[in-house]
Amino acid sequence: MKKILLLTLMFTGMAFSNVYAQSPQSVVLTFYENLQREQAVDFKGFSSERGQNLFVSAFSDGKPDIPSCTTCHTPSPTGTGKTRAGKIIEPMALSINNARYTDTVKTEKWFRRNCKSVMGRECTPREKGDFLTFMMGQ
Amino acid sequence: MKTSQIIWDFPTRAFHWLLVLTVAGGLITGFLAPDSWLMIHVWFGTAVLALITFRLIWGLVGSYHSRFSSFIYSRRETRDHILGLLKRKPSKHLGHNPLGALMIFILIGTLLVITLSGFVVLGGEEKQGPLAGVVPYFIGKGVEDIHETLAGFLLFLIGGHLFGVVVESLLSKENLAKSMVTGRKAIPDIDSDNTDTVKGGVHRGVSVAGVVGLVVVLALFLIGIPTISGAVTESVIPTDVSNTQYSTECGDCHHAFHPSLLPKESWFKMMNELDNHFGEDASLDGKVVQSLEAFLINNSSEIWDTRAANLFRNVNPKKPLQITATKRWKHIHEDVPDTAFQHKLVGTKTNCAGCHSGTQVGMFADYTVQMPKGF
Numbered sequence: 001m002k003k004i005l006l007l008t009l010m011f012t013g014m015a016f017s018n019v020y021a022q023s024p025q026s027v028v029l030t031f032y033e034n035l036q037r038e039q040a041v042d043f044k045g046f047s048s049e050r051g052q053n054l055f056v057s058a059f060s061d062g063k064p065d066i067p068s069c070t071t072c073h074t075p076s077p078t079g080t081g082k083t084r085a086g087k088i089i090e091p092m093a094l095s096i097n098n099a100r101y102t103d104t105v106k107t108e109k110w111f112r113r114n115c116k117s118v119m120g121r122e123c124t125p126r127e128k129g130d131f132l133t134f135m136m137g138q
Numbered sequence: 139m140k141t142s143q144i145i146w147d148f149p150t151r152a153f154h155w156l157l158v159l160t161v162a163g164g165l166i167t168g169f170l171a172p173d174s175w176l177m178i179h180v181w182f183g184t185a186v187l188a189l190i191t192f193r194l195i196w197g198l199v200g201s202y203h204s205r206f207s208s209f210i211y212s213r214r215e216t217r218d219h220i221l222g223l224l225k226r227k228p229s230k231h232l233g234h235n236p237l238g239a240l241m242i243f244i245l246i247g248t249l250l251v252i253t254l255s256g257f258v259v260l261g262g263e264e265k266q267g268p269l270a271g272v273v274p275y276f277i278g279k280g281v282e283d284i285h286e287t288l289a290g291f292l293l294f295l296i297g298g299h300l301f302g303v304v305v306e307s308l309l310s311k312e313n314l315a316k317s318m319v320t321g322r323k324a325i326p327d328i329d330s331d332n333t334d335t336v337k338g339g340v341h342r343g344v345s346v347a348g349v350v351g352l353v354v355v356l357a358l359f360l361i362g363i364p365t366i367s368g369a370v371t372e373s374v375i376p377t378d379v380s381n382t383q384y385s386t387e388c389g390d391c392h393h394a395f396h397p398s399l400l401p402k403e404s405w406f407k408m409m410n411e412l413d414n415h416f417g418e419d420a421s422l423d424g425k426v427v428q429s430l431e432a433f434l435i436n437n438s439s440e441i442w443d444t445r446a447a448n449l450f451r452n453v454n455p456k457k458p459l460q461i462t463a464t465k466r467w468k469h470i471h472e473d474v475p476d477t478a479f480q481h482k483l484v485g486t487k488t489n490c491a492g493c494h495s496g497t498q499v500g501m502f503a504d505y506t507v508q509m510p511k512g513f
Contacts, residue, residue, distance in 0.1 A: 063417075084418060085392030086486030105423070113419040 024102035025094065029132050031104050035125035046126070051134025054127055061120030069118060077138040093138035101132055142322040145232055147201040147340040149348025153193050154318055156352075160185040161249070161292075168289055176505035180260060180267065181360070187253040188359030190246055192352050200348060201340040203232065209239035216240065228309060232323055235306065241299050248292055255285040264503050265444055268363055271370045275448045376442040376500040384433050385498075387426060391418070393488050395461055396500030397437035398447040403455030405434035416460055437500075446502045462487040474513075481510040 029046075037043045056075065058067040066072065073081040073089060078096055081089035091097045101107055107128075115123040123131070146154075160182050167179035197206040211219075215229075216236040222228040228235065234242060261269030262278015307314045317323050321340075376398050379385050385394040397405065409431045413421040422430070439447040453464050461467055471487075478484065484492030491497045495506045 083391045085488050087390065087392055109422065113421060116419050 028101050028104050032125045032129035046129035046133040048134040051130035059119045062118040092135050094136045142324050144321045144340050145203045145323045146321040148345045150204040157189045173504040183253045183256045188356045192355040209234040211236040252288045255281050265374045268366045270374050275443050377437050380498040397434045398442040398500035399450045402435045402438035478513045483510045
């Protein structure tokens with residue numbers, strides 16, 4: 001009986017991890033986790049709190065008219081933003097926009113451009129991982 | 139005893155009054171209606187061309203007084219008629235008199251040139267209609283002047299035609315306009331100075347054949363021409379950018395301006411400065427840049443012959459500007475108030491599709507512009 005229970009647990013666990021592993025967002029997140037592990041030995045996981053902080057903070061080294069992510073994306077992760085050229089930016093929160101963070105190349109492209117614009121430098125893998133962890137929980 | 143006889147057969151009368159309606163429609167939609175009525179204007183023009191075509195055929199095979207041969211006069215006859223007219227005693231004719239006949243030929247010729255030139259303009263400028271594939275933009279643009287000048291001349295001719303009918307009606311004491319409705323004209327007394335031979339009336343069979351011919355020609359033109367247009371148009375309308383790499387990569391931040399809106403040199407320069415794209419970091423992976431650049435250059439304003447491509451082909455390529463910052467763009471939009479751009483359905487000047495339709499294929503036809511409500 002115990003054995004069966006254990007096996008069941010194992011299989012369900014595998015099934016869950018399988019689902020989790022297959023979600024395209026987790027592939028992207030794992031990409032940053034691996035990068036971060038290469039850089040820092042003591043990787044203790046990404047932090048949603050640090051991600052949120054990154055999202056709302058104002059920076060002074062980037063373009064003066066876009067000090068923060070929230071300038072364009074609105075202060076709420078569920079808000080619909082606007083580009084400088086007037087196009088709508090779909091919400092960042094995964095719960096209402098599951099098309100987000102499904103493609104590593106695309107995610108990298110936007111981190112590269114927007115980190116440079118807002119912070120005046122590229123983001124570190126940890127910052128990117130934190131940010132994604134925060135947005136995926138929203 | 140005076141009797142009357144059918145002079146104008148039914149097909150000629152039907153032609154005349156349908157021509158009155160369609161020419162009036164064409165003139166009103168051409169001179170007074172807003173751009174959005176263009177296709178209705180074209181419909182009237184197509185109908186006029188069909189009617190004129192019918193009349194040219196009917197002028198060869200119709201009943202006696204409808205045939206051109208019955209009202210081609212010599213110079214001498216025309217001169218004598220004018221001299222008689224000055225003495226208020228013009229020569230009498232059952233059909234068209236020499237001046238009336240002259241007016242008919244000038245009207246038919248003018249209408250023919252107006253309608254045909256209309257299709258040249260439509261094909262060259264709008265890349266629509268049966269000539270879309272063969273007429274370059276600059277020819278359409280040039281012919282537009284001819285089309286409009288002749289339309290003004292047509293107004294003058296119509297005035298002359300009406301004046302002639304009134305004068306002739308008064309002098310001959312016969313309502314000529316009514317004759318064009320009933321087809322009948324009084325036959326003068328045998329001993330009057332009538333120079334015309336009274337020809338037999340109109341056979342029923344001839345009238346029926348004429349009506350069938352009129353309907354067939356009208357249907358052929360009004361159905362055939364739009365069908366040909368649709369087929370031709372497809373080959374000259376630029377590449378659709380929707381759902382392409384271009385529309386996702388560039389369209390994420392701004393309206394995906396059709397590549398035909400700038401010369402290739404501008405695109406080339408712009409694609410090499412993506413890390414500072416009008417103050418924005420729009421950097422892309424090298425491979426993506428390469429394939430986008432190829433797409434842009436293969437569809438630049440040099441490649442296509444639309445109005446937009448022609449208007450934006452000559453912007454300064456050494457200093458690529460935001461399209462909305464070019465002199466050309468500003469000039470085109472000078473009558474559009476800022477509040478129209480700020481309207482919630484438009485938002486910004488760069489949102490071309492807010493008012494224009496067909497932007498994904500680089501078509502910015504005036505007649506498809508739809509301003510937000512209230513403008």
